Amino acid sequence: MSKVLVAYFSASGTTAKLAKNLASAIGADLHEIQPKTPYTSADLNWMDKKSRSSVEMSDKSFRPAIANHVESIENYDKVFLAFPIWWYVAPTIVNTFLEQYDFAGKTIIPFATSGGSGMGNTNKELAPSCPGASLKEGKVFSANTDKNSLKAWADAF
Numbered sequence: 001m002s003k004v005l006v007a008y009f010s011a012s013g014t015t016a017k018l019a020k021n022l023a024s025a026i027g028a029d030l031h032e033i034q035p036k037t038p039y040t041s042a043d044l045n046w047m048d049k050k051s052r053s054s055v056e057m058s059d060k061s062f063r064p065a066i067a068n069h070v071e072s073i074e075n076y077d078k079v080f081l082a083f084p085i086w087w088y089v090a091p092t093i094v095n096t097f098l099e100q101y102d103f104a105g106k107t108i109i110p111f112a113t114s115g116g117s118g119m120g121n122t123n124k125e126l127a128p129s130c131p132g133a134s135l136k137e138g139k140v141f142s143a144n145t146d147k148n149s150l151k152a153w154a155d156a157f
Contacts, residue, residue: 003075004028008082009093011039011053014143015113018150019082022111025147026154028080033097036065046086057087060125064093066100073101078157081110085140088120095129104132109157114140 006028008019016032023030043052056062070076081097083090090110098108108130110122119138127135136157141150 004078004080005031005070005073005076006080006082007031007033007070007097009033009035009084009091009097010082011044011084011091015082015084017143018111018113018141018145019080021145021147022080022082022150022154025151026080029076031070032068033093034067035093036067053086053091056092057089060092062092063096063099064091066093066096069100073103076106078107078109079103080154081108083110083112085112085114085117085120085122088117089122089125095126098126098129102132103130107134107136107157109136109154110138111153112138112140113143 006019006023010016045051083094
């Protein structure tokens, strides 16, 4: 039996709810990607070009530091990766997470929450950070998506 991980980054708690529901629905382990410096509401003000999130997202090479790590990542065959959509892609901290591990031969399935946009260029931006992995097409969900719907989606992988 393959071991499944749901790893998530959630700056405001919205994506955390979705990730926890998926992990519960499919019986997966859960890991929160915690930034070394937590994001404040001012950091997340996308209307302020000088806010932390705006500055990070304007430089695609920026890699925010992560405070924690997954124990025994090699034990997982499949990783569901959750995050909010920022500027039509995953936040660069998700790239930081992917670049910390060897995902070659593993399946990565991105899923996200969004205030209104789709996945945009997410896979194009994430693919270089997980060479050798099978990166599947992601999907945007409402934070309130029920467990049965999440399980039905996840079972396709």
